Amino acid sequence: MKLKTSCDELAVMGGSPAFSDTLHVGRPNIGDRSEFLERVNGILDRRWLTNNGICVQEFERRLEALLGVKHCIAMCNATVALEITIRALGMTGEVIVPSFTFVATPHSLQWQQITPVFCDIDPETHSIDPRRVESLITPRTTGIIGVHLWGKPCKIEALAEIAGRRNLRLLFDAAHAFGCSHNGRMIGSFGDAEVFSFHATKFFNTFEGGAVATNDDDLAARIRLMKNFGFAGYDNVVYIGTNGKMSEISAAMGLTSLDHLEEIITINRRNYAAYASGLANVQGIRLVPYEGADRYNYQYVVLEVDEQAAGIHRDMLLQALHAENIMARRYFYPGCHRMEPYRSYFPNAGMLLPETERLAERVLSLPTGTAVSEEDIVDICSIIRLVLKNGVEVTNALANGKNT
Structure with missing residues (x-):
């Protein structure tokens, strides 16, 4: 693609889109198709499609070894997990x-008639701010859920200290953090338990799926019962339960993805470095950093857009990128407290969540993964720089409805 050099060449100004095929955030990584199909043939030959089959058992064992945990229970998806x-x-x-966070986090509570009490975030880490947690604890509080956003651990030790001192359960939503570590220890082994997502849009996927990791023997035993209707053996139901089982076909995809985990992370890291280089020293935007010696999966390339410094609002930049078939995403807009049913339950929550409100207006996630090349990223960065350079013109064109 010939790089665009003038404002008139931008698609929002009447030019042609930079990409004929759309570039997505989280387009699925496939791994090796032949390896996957070989596993599928084995499943079909065995005619064992679900109910703790051979692939699920192997998948769980390999996850336990990778994460360094005693128990990893595969699930049909992370929300059910x-x-x-x-x-x-x-x-x-x-x-x-x-x-x-993604709305599944509070939904998993509200679905069970548990009230999610929304806590503000640290503006630097984008994760729950432990300094604000203590003031939200009431006699009805039974737990804390921390979210490892962007694959970066939240303040684990601070949350664990509060939970331990106040006798609260501590669960981590690790949907973004598979393959990541904290102080040399793999995410999955913290708190009472941690939940992973293996949805198709995650860098590591099982088509649809998830898992619970824990070192608590009793908790693991309860979860295994609950994910299979409470069955403890043939015709022997001993506990309340539902259907949270992972299928063999999903586990086969997970095993294939595990075989190529490091390869996919290497591509993500390469892409992140390309973005960091292409957007270095661009006024008004900040690329969320991955720092230190810990492992990261680099599955999210996240920008903060400062409207005053950049000369354009995040949403205008988003529209300009969409016009070029660069399908960047606003994560997590507008914040769960502004979605139903929570905005009806807690109409004044925004006043208590100033950092959440501020960040929800600034964050933009860019395409990455195996479907995006370094050349694509050079073009994306060039377009972002061109849009910001002509922020007033682009804003005016979009405000006046040009090419929308």
Whole structure:
């Protein structure tokens, strides 16, 4: 693609889109197709499609070894995994969570008539601010859910100290953090339990799926019962339960993805470095950093857009990128507290969440993964720089409805 050099060449100004095919955030990574199909043929030959089959068993063993945990229970998806784990932990009443997260986090509580109490975030880490947690604890509080946003651990030790001192359960939503570590220890082994997402849009996927990791033997036993209707053996139901099982076909995809985990992370890291180089010293935007010696999966390339310094609002930049078929995303807009049913339940929550409100207006996630090349990223960065350079013109064109 010939790099665009003038404002008139931008698609929002009447030019042609930079990309004929759309570039997405989280387009699925496939791994090796032949390896996957070989596993599928084995599943079909065995005619064992679900109910703790050979692939699920192997998948769980490999996850336990990778994460360094005693138990890893594969699930049909991360939302059901959260719901089951919350119930298995005995959470009731109120649980403190960030609003700056995917809506599945509070939904997994509200679905069970547990009140999510929204806590503001640290503007530097984008994760729940432990300094604000203490003031939200009431006699009805039974737990805290921290979210490892962007694959970066939240303040684990600070949250663990509060939970331990106040006798609260501590669960981590690690949907973004598979393959990451904290102080040399893999995410998955902290708190009472941690929940991973293996949804198709995650860098590591099982088509649809999730898992619960824990070192608590009793908790793991309850979760295993609850994910399979409470069956403890043939015709022997001993506990309340639901259907949270992972299928063999999903586990086969997970095993194939595990075989190529480091390869995918290497591509993500390469892409992140390309963005960091292409957007270095651009006024008004900040690329969320990955720092230190810990492992990261680099599955999210996240910008903060400062409207005053950049000369354009994040949403105008988003529209300009969409016009070029660069399908950047606003994560997590507008904040869970502004979605139903929470905006009706807590109409004044925004006043208590100033950092969440501020960040929800600034964050932009850019395409990455195996479907995006370094050349694509050079072009994306060039377009971002051109849009910011002509922020007033682009804003005026969009405000006046040009090419929309």
